[in-house]
Amino acid sequence: MNEEKFTRETVLSVRRWSDTLFSFTLTRPAHFRFSAGQFARIGIEVDGEKIFRAYSVVSSPFAEELEFFSIVVPDGAFTSRLQHLKAGDQLLLEKIPFGFLTLARYQKPLPQDLWLLATGTGLAPFLSMLQDFAPWQQYQQIILAYSVRMPEELAYAEEIKTIAQTFGEGGASFKFLPIVTRPVVPPSDTTLAQRLPTLIENGLLEQHAGLALNPATSHVMLCGNPQMVEDTRNALKARGLTMNRRGEGNIAVENYW
Numbered sequence: 001m002n003e004e005k006f007t008r009e010t011v012l013s014v015r016r017w018s019d020t021l022f023s024f025t026l027t028r029p030a031h032f033r034f035s036a037g038q039f040a041r042i043g044i045e046v047d048g049e050k051i052f053r054a055y056s057v058v059s060s061p062f063a064e065e066l067e068f069f070s071i072v073v074p075d076g077a078f079t080s081r082l083q084h085l086k087a088g089d090q091l092l093l094e095k096i097p098f099g100f101l102t103l104a105r106y107q108k109p110l111p112q113d114l115w116l117l118a119t120g121t122g123l124a125p126f127l128s129m130l131q132d133f134a135p136w137q138q139y140q141q142i143i144l145a146y147s148v149r150m151p152e153e154l155a156y157a158e159e160i161k162t163i164a165q166t167f168g169e170g171g172a173s174f175k176f177l178p179i180v181t182r183p184v185v186p187p188s189d190t191t192l193a194q195r196l197p198t199l200i201e202n203g204l205l206e207q208h209a210g211l212a213l214n215p216a217t218s219h220v221m222l223c224g225n226p227q228m229v230e231d232t233r234n235a236l237k238a239r240g241l242t243m244n245r246r247g248e249g250n251i252a253v254e255n256y257w
Contacts, residue, residue, distance in 0.1 A: 105252055119147045
């Protein structure tokens with residue numbers, strides 16, 4: 001890749017959530033502007049070759065640093081090296097952000113309730129959105145459902161509470177629904193332990209949210225592993241919600257996998 005298309009940025013911090021999940025922050029060049037929900041392409045150099053991967057930005061669009069959330073893929077050409085990051089290391093950052101998983105894509109229906117449904121590192125773009133004032137000003141209700149396999153993978157839980165308090169004026173209009181699918185336990189009245197599409201099909205997601213998915217009012221964003229996105233999209237379509245195209249429709253997904 002032409003050197004004019006990227007900058008070399010310094011790793012400022014690394015936080016390890018579990019054996020397979022970690023976050024890192026980078027210096028932010030003055031020219032790098034993005035909308036909440038977009039992703040950046042991060043690069044490393046291996047044997048003289050530059051390898052880039054897409055990473056949704058966790059940070060607020062107004063933050064002085066850039067934060068990213070990564071999973072470790074065993075024997076992966078990229079993350080197997082990235083997992084050993086430490087402060088002071090350098091990474092490559094493409095100068096232009098990418099992606100259309102932003103609130104600007106919604107024209108109809110008009111904003112009323114926003115559902116952010118994520119698995120794993122798919123949480124990242126939603127954290128960025130929630131650290132922007134736009135969703136809190138536009139929507140009457142915001143639901144964030146975050147599904148992981150094991151309890152130790154439930155990253156950013158405390159940060160989510162702080163974000164709701166800071167941006168949501170106490171968080172009265174916000175509901176955070178953590179979901180842990182393993183070890184497999186029978187669902188209870190207070191615990192969500194099934195996959196997102198199942199929780200939509202059986203009505204438990206709406207029950208715990210205290211809000212109904214409605215084709216006339218709901219904006220639903222999906223980000224996570226491709227199978228979750230596909231299955232959840234189908235579950236939503238079975239409920240009468242439609243894909244967002246040219247500004248109209250309920251369901252929006254990101255395609256960078």
